[in-house]
Amino acid sequence: MLLENKFYRIIKEEKTESDSSVYELELLPECDVYRGHFPGKPVSPGVCEIETVKELAMRVVGHRLFITTVNQCRFRAVASPLVCPKVKVLLEVAPVSEGSYKVIASMADAEIVYMEFKGEMKECIV
Amino acid sequence: MLYRGEEIERLIPQRAPIMMVDAFIDAKGEVAQTGLEVLASNFFCEDGCLTEPGIIEHIAQSASAFAGYKALCQDLPVPIGYIGEVKKCHIYRLPKVGDNLKTTITMGAEVNRVTILTGVTRVGEETVADTSMKIFIEE
Numbered sequence: 001m002l003l004e005n006k007f008y009r010i011i012k013e014e015k016t017e018s019d020s021s022v023y024e025l026e027l028l029p030e031c032d033v034y035r036g037h038f039p040g041k042p043v044s045p046g047v048c049e050i051e052t053v054k055e056l057a058m059r060v061v062g063h064r065l066f067i068t069t070v071n072q073c074r075f076r077a078v079a080s081p082l083v084c085p086k087v088k089v090l091l092e093v094a095p096v097s098e099g100s101y102k103v104i105a106s107m108a109d110a111e112i113v114y115m116e117f118k119g120e121m122k123e124c125i126v
Numbered sequence: 127m128l129y130r131g132e133e134i135e136r137l138i139p140q141r142a143p144i145m146m147v148d149a150f151i152d153a154k155g156e157v158a159q160t161g162l163e164v165l166a167s168n169f170f171c172e173d174g175c176l177t178e179p180g181i182i183e184h185i186a187q188s189a190s191a192f193a194g195y196k197a198l199c200q201d202l203p204v205p206i207g208y209i210g211e212v213k214k215c216h217i218y219r220l221p222k223v224g225d226n227l228k229t230t231i232t233m234g235a236e237v238n239r240v241t242i243l244t245g246v247t248r249v250g251e252e253t254v255a256d257t258s259m260k261i262f263i264e265e
Contacts, residue, residue: 002172002179033169036141038206045144046209047170047179047186054178067178070215070257078208119215 001055007031007048011086013059023056023089029081044079049115053089053105057121060093061101065121068100072118079107079114087114099123127151128195137194138187139206143169146184150191156233158195160188166223175220181227181255182212185245188229189261193241207261210240215257225249239263 004010005028012024027044034042050073058065079087092104100122107115129137129150137150146168149161162184164171170180186209194204221227227247234242239262246256 002170002177032143036144038139039141043208045179045183046212047183050182050212051177051179066220067217069217070182070212073212073215075209075211 001058003031003048003051004055007033007044008052019092019094021056021060021091021093023091025052025087025089027079027081027085027087029085031081034081042080042082044081046073046075046115049075049079049107050117052107053091053103053117053119054121056089056091056105057093057101057103060091061123063099064124065101066124067119067121069120070117071120072116074116075114076116077112077114084109084112084114096120128153129191134191136198137191137204139204140187140190144183146170146180146187147191150195151228153192153195158188158192158231158233160184160191160229160231162227162229164221164223164225164227171223174223176222176225176227177220178217181217181221181247182209182215182257184227185229185231185247185255185257186259186261188231188245189233189241189243189259192231192233193261193263206264208264210260210262213258213260215255215259217255218252219254221249221254227254 008025014022094102105117151159164176229247
């Protein structure tokens with residue numbers, strides 16, 4: 001995993017319905033990414049939030065995944081370990097065909113939705 | 127070639143370890159060309175490939191470099207931009223270490239500090255990713 005225990009740490013993992021899970025995450029302020037994004041002004045890169053969704057989806061399906069399509073991903077508010085040290089990711093991973101999944105996710109805390117993701121991922125042939 | 131290597135720091139606010147553009151090749155009107163050589167040391171590289179977030183960040187920073195270039199041409203400070211939305215993004219394959227990405231950014235309309243743009247990233251003649259994006263520019 002590119003970002004697990006670097007950009008985020010999983011605090012709690014819960015499967016709710018057949019295709020849905022909830023993850024409680026801690027955003028890690030010591031992540032190297034904040035040295036450059038931006039110097040003296042840590043902002044979580046939106047693309048790291050996308051990668052986080054992918055890595056959580058990989059846990060759900062138990063297989064490496066490749067993002068083939070991002071239908072839409074909205075960044076509604078700027079996230080950072082200072083603004084939102086703990087967040088919840090709601091994740092829905094639905095199989096659409098052999099080895100391919102539709103993934104819907106959001107990242108939020110009690111007050112704010114930071115990110116909403118809709119995309120398609122497929123299993124990597126390694 | 128207009129800017130390369132560390133000169134890119136004049137165009138964008140991002141710094142190591144996530145500088146995802148190493149060449150600002152050309153700009154005409156609303157279209158610009160940028161580049162990135164995929165190095166094994168890249169923050170977004172895993173198992174010899176540049177991962178999906180790395181490709182999307184490269185396209186976002188290409189747009190940011192274009193905005194920075196336009197600002198410099200008018201003697202204005204280089205703005206900080208955030209990705210507001212990624213839409214209709216297709217990733218066809220992951221670039222490998224050693225690949226040279228060439229990206230074409232086409233700027234669209236700007237409304238309330240939100241700019242719509244499209245980006246196409248190629249390795250040689252092969253398109254590896256294309257996307258539409260909204261970038262929010264901070265005042």
